[in-house]
Amino acid sequence: MTTFQSLELNGAVLRGVERAGYSEPTPIQAKLIPQVMAGRDCIGLSQTGSGKTGAFILPILHKIAEEEQSAGPGHCCGLVVAPTRELAMQIVDNARALSKFSMAKIALLIGGTGYGPQINAMKRGADLVIATPGRLIDHLDSGYLSLHRTHVIVLDEADQMMDMGFLPSMRKVMQAMPEKRQTLLLTATMPKPIRKLASDFLRKPVEIETSPQSKPVERIEQHVFTIKSRDRRRALLALVEQYGINRGIVFTRTKRTADSLEKLLRQAGIKALALHGDKSKGERNRALTAFKKAEVPLLVATDIAARGIDVDSVGHVINYEMPHVAESYVHRVGRTARAGKEGVALSLCAPAEQPLLKDIQRLTGLKLPMQQLRLDGAELPDKDASPVAVDAEGAGRQEKRLNRKRGKAGAPAQGAADRPRDGVRPPKKSAWNPIRARVEVPDSADLTAPDLSKPLKKKKKSGTRKPKVGNHRKGQPRSTGLSEAKAGRTPGRKPPRNGSSGNPSGGKMRHEARAKRDSQGRAKGPGEAAA
Numbered sequence: 001m002t003t004f005q006s007l008e009l010n011g012a013v014l015r016g017v018e019r020a021g022y023s024e025p026t027p028i029q030a031k032l033i034p035q036v037m038a039g040r041d042c043i044g045l046s047q048t049g050s051g052k053t054g055a056f057i058l059p060i061l062h063k064i065a066e067e068e069q070s071a072g073p074g075h076c077c078g079l080v081v082a083p084t085r086e087l088a089m090q091i092v093d094n095a096r097a098l099s100k101f102s103m104a105k106i107a108l109l110i111g112g113t114g115y116g117p118q119i120n121a122m123k124r125g126a127d128l129v130i131a132t133p134g135r136l137i138d139h140l141d142s143g144y145l146s147l148h149r150t151h152v153i154v155l156d157e158a159d160q161m162m163d164m165g166f167l168p169s170m171r172k173v174m175q176a177m178p179e180k181r182q183t184l185l186l187t188a189t190m191p192k193p194i195r196k197l198a199s200d201f202l203r204k205p206v207e208i209e210t211s212p213q214s215k216p217v218e219r220i221e222q223h224v225f226t227i228k229s230r231d232r233r234r235a236l237l238a239l240v241e242q243y244g245i246n247r248g249i250v251f252t253r254t255k256r257t258a259d260s261l262e263k264l265l266r267q268a269g270i271k272a273l274a275l276h277g278d279k280s281k282g283e284r285n286r287a288l289t290a291f292k293k294a295e296v297p298l299l300v301a302t303d304i305a306a307r308g309i310d311v312d313s314v315g316h317v318i319n320y321e322m323p324h325v326a327e328s329y330v331h332r333v334g335r336t337a338r339a340g341k342e343g344v345a346l347s348l349c350a351p352a353e354q355p356l357l358k359d360i361q362r363l364t365g366l367k368l369p370m371q372q373l374r375l376d377g378a379e380l381p382d383k384d385a386s387p388v389a390v391d392a393e394g395a396g397r398q399e400k401r402l403n404r405k406r407g408k409a410g411a412p413a414q415g416a417a418d419r420p421r422d423g424v425r426p427p428k429k430s431a432w433n434p435i436r437a438r439v440e441v442p443d444s445a446d447l448t449a450p451d452l453s454k455p456l457k458k459k460k461k462s463g464t465r466k467p468k469v470g471n472h473r474k475g476q477p478r479s480t481g482l483s484e485a486k487a488g489r490t491p492g493r494k495p496p497r498n499g500s501s502g503n504p505s506g507g508k509m510r511h512e513a514r515a516k517r518d519s520q521g522r523a524k525g526p527g528e529a530a531a
């Protein structure tokens, strides 16, 4: 039998494993760790909840612990790319716990948080960087991070990154890596574009599959209930009641449905919180914490929002609607039965959704017979019924009130149109944002930073635009926007930093000029203070 000791991991890493309470390696860990330690490129086909994070993090931590030199400022030894912020945060938590004694320097680069601390971390250099694609590319483009000394890269949940439109970003990141490197690709499913990516970037990879591809873990009890579309809301209440669900995730296809179900459940007296990309980072963290602490029994989540949910004892998953993409079914039901526990997946399927069910059966190789659901006694609550309160939300409201008092949120609430879909608030006008992130989020990308690999749409040139009064510095001519238009740039938009602008040092030069200006007494905006 394989034990962690027999894998010959570095002693300090082994102590981290013991502290994490892992008594023996999971099957994917037992197979993948020796291959990664031998320096091979690997494809890990593994289900969510199988312990795949440990399978790639442990050998990387081992190498970092054995190495004498760090990568140095602006560099990292190892890089993990994950599709969502939640998943990236979960990987960081895991890596920090496992490296408690080996003390690797770990940095997290994700969207939705300030650039300042991330830039500072990059300036110091990191042993291991864990990032979402959009923010990673921001840092690469700005020159704050270089991958020239990175010798191992992990593309985690590569199939999900592809679903979210990050395939071009993955290719861009791979192209920024040195020729001599080790590449690990982890995926739950192996669609053609991922196989192509693997054949383009991996060298003679070992393929490791611990359970049949796309097959949800055997321990999950799966039921599909035939319903009429109009009965769907009642059917949800019936399922919660009949299965006595006290730790479950309800999946919806849209954020709007997630919000409306949160309201329905709470009007029916069941504490629930919605989790999707229109929620702020704070709201999402509070919802996850409340769920982890069992303060709310139900989360209502969209697919992408749920990707990073790693709660060991989720007993039930409900597919309120059948997912449009069969792979999503595998990911959804994989939220339960984690770390060796039991789980139940319940799906509501209207007649129009039967082709989707067929796709799922084809993909998983499972026969999922249709069952009838008893709806008697499941009545919808009164439309005006007041929803049951949830503490986590109260805390959020209180925070907002406090912010308003401090004058931070005094402005009217952001409307749906100007609120970015990934929950990233636009930088305040007065704040200096050192990287000028371009926020263009792919439709499906609820939670992570945008794909920046595509060119921006050019704004209309407006050579006649009047400069704003007071928007120039003393002793310098006012900008009319004309010179910028002539130079082929969009007035007001700064050129990208090195690379695409044709001015490789542009970003740093601007940074230095700004620093000089600051030292000459210009008042700092809040963003600058942070950076």
Ligand code: AMP
Pocket: 021, 022, 023, 024, 025, 026, 029, 047, 048, 049, 050, 051, 052, 053, 054, 310, 312, 338, 339
């Ligand atoms: P993952 O598939 O990496 O998301 O891991 C799923 C869960 O299994 C996480 O909560 C891990 O902490 C846990 N886990 C990972 N490896 C082991 C192990 N060897 N023994 C027990 N639990 C583990």
